[in-house]
Amino acid sequence: MSLAxxxxxxxxxxxxxxxxxxxxxxxxxxxxISTALAxxxxxxxxxxxxxxxxxxxxxxxxxxxxxxxxxxxxxQSGHAVRLAAATLRAQVVTYLCNRLGGRPEDWSLxxxxxxxxxxxxxxxxxxxxxxxxxxxPVNPGARIADAGALSGLPMRGLxxxxxxxxxxxxxxxxxxxxxxxxxxxxHAEARLGGIRSDVEAKLEDEGLSVFRDGSFLAVTGPAEWPxxxxxxxxxxxxxxxxxxxxxxxxxxxxxxxxxxxxxxxEDGMPIxxxxxxxxxxxxxxxxxxxxxxxxxxALAPSAACATWxxxxxxxxxxxxxxYILRESIAESLDLSTDDVILTFMPGSGCYGHNxxxxxxFEAALIAMRLPSTPVLLKWTREDEHAWEPYGPAGAxxxxxxxxxxGRLEAxxxxxxxxxxxxxxxxxxxxxxxxxxxxxxxxxxxxxxxPGVPNMNRHGGLxxxxxxxxxxxxTRYVKNLLxxxxxxxxxxxxxxxxxxxxxxxxxMDEIARDQGADPFAFxxxxxxxxxxxxxxxxxxxxxxxxxxxxxxxRGIAYAQYKNAMTRVGVSVDLKVSDAAEIELERIILVAxxxxxxxxxxxxxxxxxGALQAASWALKEAVIWDRDGVTSRDxxxxxVLRFSDVPEIDVVILDKPDCKSVGAGEASPGPxxxxxxxxxxxxxxxxxxxxxxxxxxxxxLALQE
Amino acid sequence: MSLTLRxxxxxxxxxxxxxTPLVYVLRNELKLxxxxxxxxxxxCGSCAVLVDGKxxxxxxxxxxxxxxxxxxxxxxxxxxxxxxxVQAAFVETNAAQCGYCTxxxxxxVSSLLAENESPDRDAAKAALDPHLCRCGAHPHVLxxxxxASGRS
Numbered sequence: 013m014s015l016a017x018x019x020x021x022x023x024x025x026x027x028x029x030x031x032x033x034x035x036x037x038x039x040x041x042x043x044x045i046s047t048a049l050a051x052x053x054x055x056x057x058x059x060x061x062x063x064x065x066x067x068x069x070x071x072x073x074x075x076x077x078x079x080x081x082x083x084x085x086x087x088q089s090g091h092a093v094r095l096a097a098a099t100l101r102a103q104v105v106t107y108l109c110n111r112l113g114g115r116p117e118d119w120s121l122x123x124x125x126x127x128x129x130x131x132x133x134x135x136x137x138x139x140x141x142x143x144x145x146x147x148x149p150v151n152p153g154a155r156i157a158d159a160g161a162l163s164g165l166p167m168r169g170l171x172x173x174x175x176x177x178x179x180x181x182x183x184x185x186x187x188x189x190x191x192x193x194x195x196x197x198x199h200a201e202a203r204l205g206g207i208r209s210d211v212e213a214k215l216e217d218e219g220l221s222v223f224r225d226g227s228f229l230a231v232t233g234p235a236e237w238p239x240x241x242x243x244x245x246x247x248x249x250x251x252x253x254x255x256x257x258x259x260x261x262x263x264x265x266x267x268x269x270x271x272x273x274x275x276x277x278e279d280g281m282p283i284x285x286x287x288x289x290x291x292x293x294x295x296x297x298x299x300x301x302x303x304x305x306x307x308x309x310a311l312a313p314s315a316a317c318a319t320w321x322x323x324x325x326x327x328x329x330x331x332x333x334x335y336i337l338r339e340s341i342a343e344s345l346d347l348s349t350d351d352v353i354l355t356f357m358p359g360s361g362c363y364g365h366n367x368x369x370x371x372x373f374e375a376a377l378i379a380m381r382l383p384s385t386p387v388l389l390k391w392t393r394e395d396e397h398a399w400e401p402y403g404p405a406g407a408x409x410x411x412x413x414x415x416x417x418g419r420l421e422a423x424x425x426x427x428x429x430x431x432x433x434x435x436x437x438x439x440x441x442x443x444x445x446x447x448x449x450x451x452x453x454x455x456x457x458x459x460x461x462p463g464v465p466n467m468n469r470h471g472g473l474x475x476x477x478x479x480x481x482x483x484x485x486t487r488y489v490k491n492l493l494x495x496x497x498x499x500x501x502x503x504x505x506x507x508x509x510x511x512x513x514x515x516x517x518x519m520d521e522i523a524r525d526q527g528a529d530p531f532a533f534x535x536x537x538x539x540x541x542x543x544x545x546x547x548x549x550x551x552x553x554x555x556x557x558x559x560x561x562x563x564x565r566g567i568a569y570a571q572y573k574n575a576m577t578r579v580g581v582s583v584d585l586k587v588s589d590a591a592e593i594e595l596e597r598i599i600l601v602a603x604x605x606x607x608x609x610x611x612x613x614x615x616x617x618x619x620g621a622l623q624a625a626s627w628a629l630k631e632a633v634i635w636d637r638d639g640v641t642s643r644d645x646x647x648x649x650v651l652r653f654s655d656v657p658e659i660d661v662v663i664l665d666k667p668d669c670k671s672v673g674a675g676e677a678s679p680g681p682x683x684x685x686x687x688x689x690x691x692x693x694x695x696x697x698x699x700x701x702x703x704x705x706x707x708x709x710x711l712a713l714q715e
Numbered sequence: 716m717s718l719t720l721r722x723x724x725x726x727x728x729x730x731x732x733x734x735t736p737l738v739y740v741l742r743n744e745l746k747l748x749x750x751x752x753x754x755x756x757x758x759c760g761s762c763a764v765l766v767d768g769k770x771x772x773x774x775x776x777x778x779x780x781x782x783x784x785x786x787x788x789x790x791x792x793x794x795x796x797x798x799x800x801v802q803a804a805f806v807e808t809n810a811a812q813c814g815y816c817t818x819x820x821x822x823x824v825s826s827l828l829a830e831n832e833s834p835d836r837d838a839a840k841a842a843l844d845p846h847l848c849r850c851g852a853h854p855h856v857l858x859x860x861x862x863a864s865g866r867s
Binding site for chain 2: 359363
């Protein structure tokens with residue numbers, strides 16, 4: 013897709029000051045994509061690291077590659093950069109053959125220098141590039157360099173990070189800049205009645221400005237701390253009309269087929285207007301698995317910096333989707349898209365659609381009132397916790413029929429949940445603007461719209477709903493709840509986290525029920541040699557490391573979107589008398605095709621595993637009629653260092669297979685392996701996350 | 716009388732309101748933007764600085780409470796042998812993903828190693844428990860501590 017839209021070498025590579033610049037539309041959100049892309053270009057062209065840079069990503073020049081999401085960057089941007097660099101290398105060699113003689117095979121390239129017939133000293137590749145330029149079509153059949161040379165890619169930016177000189181968006185300090193804080197309502201249904209006392213006048217006297225548009229309220233000033241204090245004073249003076257409050261009835265009661273928009277799913281894709289397939293008959297096993305609303309919980313609250321000069325709106329943002337965000341901001345403000353320029357600057361890791369886009373629009377709203385003044389808006393910790401769009405609560409219902417031979421004869425899966433499509437993507441009826449939080453509260457509000465089903469293969473709720481196993485009779489249904497009590501959007505893995513948790517727990521339940529070995533039971537239903545290789549390697553690793561006495565051990569396997577990185581997981585853990593889970597060891601065996609950046613790949617797999625461990629043990633958004641009550645790291649606990657187990661990552665390098673993304677491959681199987689290990693240790697089957705001591709205690713009481 | 720703070724080996728006159736939490740003074744008045752603000756609630760560790768050699772959080776306590784104490788921020792850490800060793804170990808092991816927690820962690824590890832030359836894994840984890848990392852870089856960070864302390 014990236015190459016189809018941007019078919020020229022110059023779309024992906026540029027020269028500046030004698031250095032090669034990699035151009036990409038994918039933003040670096042801590043997944044080290046810029047390290048990987050620079051590594052790919054270096055590898056194809058044998059260049060040292062000081063000669064390759066990655067250009068900043070902006071809507072005013074970068075190739076529009078859509079979202080940075082779905083673990084797609086290596087496959088899209090990485091593939092394009094690799095072929096562009098390979099095309100360039102071949103072009104340079106052809107040029108030298110024509111100028112100096114010889115055949116292509118007579119020329120060798122090493123450390124960015126070419127030697128061949130008639131050269132008494134090596135020629136610098138980038139000098140030749142300067143002569144021939146980059147204006148040439150990418151050859152999709154260009155011969156790419158052999159794998160193998162790359163390992164130990166130094167992470168871009170790390171030396172600056174450890175010195176404290178790396179700059180995040182939050183660190184911007186521009187001449188004439190004003191800081192901004194928002195006073196958000198207590199909850200989504202509340203509207204601003206009035207502001208008590210003369211606090212507004214007092215703030216104005218102190219050089220601060222209050223911005224109000226309906227129920228969207230903010231304060232700005234030249235210095236940050238006074239603005240933080242002013243926002244607190246302003247918040248204390250607000251009178252909110254709470255309306256009906258939030259719907260705080262049990263979300264799991266609401267997660268039913270009857271409340272959902274139902275769609276039959278075939279081969280991972282929802283089919284419009286197709287009849288819902290009949291229920292399976294004579295099933296032998298049923299189970300329902302559930303997950304709460306879950307935060308992205310970015311370590312840095314969202315921020316953005318906007319400047320309006322009367323004609324052009326410039327926004328610095330850490331959004332994953334600068335192109336769609338630009339359209340929705342332009343539409344919201346009646347500006348031409350060309351007059352809105354978004355540039356990516358790093359924030360903290362986001363793990364999906366967090367408050368970044370909302371903060372960008374809020375900064376824009378304020379900047380439009382303060383011409384030629386940069387406005388750096390930051391959300392507070394409480395803003396991020398209470399207002400980011402959460403990963404939706406969901407339930408996945410499974411049923412199976414086991415034949416007399418102990419094999420799966422029939423399998424049914426129904427995913428039930430809210431939308432993952434909360435990103436501000438333009439569409440009819442102001443669909444994009446409606447997804448920008450501030451628009452819901454402005455004097456002329458654009459209200460939230462019901463969720464619309466994602467019809468893509470392995471999109472949204474149906475991601476990994478179809479197991480990778482060979483089963484003769486299957487039925488799949490997605491049930492989208494168009495309205496949820498809390499705003500939701502894309503969270504790492506989308507539906508794959510819950511679906512893989514469900515399927516791999518269910519496989520474990522069935523295997524246990526039959527007295528079958530969990531490895532053997534899975535392998536009996538697999539034909540994919542690479543999947544079997546992973547399970548066999550994992551089995552070998554486990555033989556080498558017997559579980560400790562009293563510990564439980566669980567395994568799981570999945571392939572992300574049934575098409576990307578394959579991951580086998582084992583978890584060893586202990587459950588204390590107080591029903592607390594102590595993770596002891598996680599082993600990940602992964603196959604992501606050809607490895608680009610081994611350490612970056614391991615980091616993504618480990619990071620996914622630990623985020624899943626946090627989901628499995630701790631995370632759940634809590635709310636009541638008066639609003640979200642998970643407003644800080646005490647009321648929304650997450651994994652800390654003391655919870656971290658030993659982690660071993662085994663990567664099966666496949667140099668002849670295409671590189672696929674891995675950032676979302678490990679969480680699903682880790683969730684299941686944890687629950688399977690808890691069952692192994694205690695006999696308790698946790699089907700609703702998180703598996704807190706309270707959850708386990710109530711399961712024990714039901715026994 | 717204005718407030719004076721000793722920061723990275725220098726006495727600095729502070730013009731900000733002495734009640735301002737230290738991290739805002741560091742970042743905005745002194746332009747030392749390496750210390751990060753993650754919560755403002757002393758719950759996440761992003762804002763850690765060394766105070767008299769020990770890691771302390773700077774996002775709540777007023778600047779005035781640090782008067783007469785020796786503050787070292789991430790920017791000044793390379794002045795010490797331990798600081799340089801920890802920074803080098805983080806780079807060697809790629810011990811970061813997004814990097815927002817990194818400054819606080821480098822400070823905390825430097826503080827730990829000043830107290831305990833060779834912490835075992837449990838001691839390392841306990842020392843870093845006030846610090847959140849949401850990317851899951853923990854195993855790489857624990858590896859960096861092993862390298863910096865010469866345990867591997």
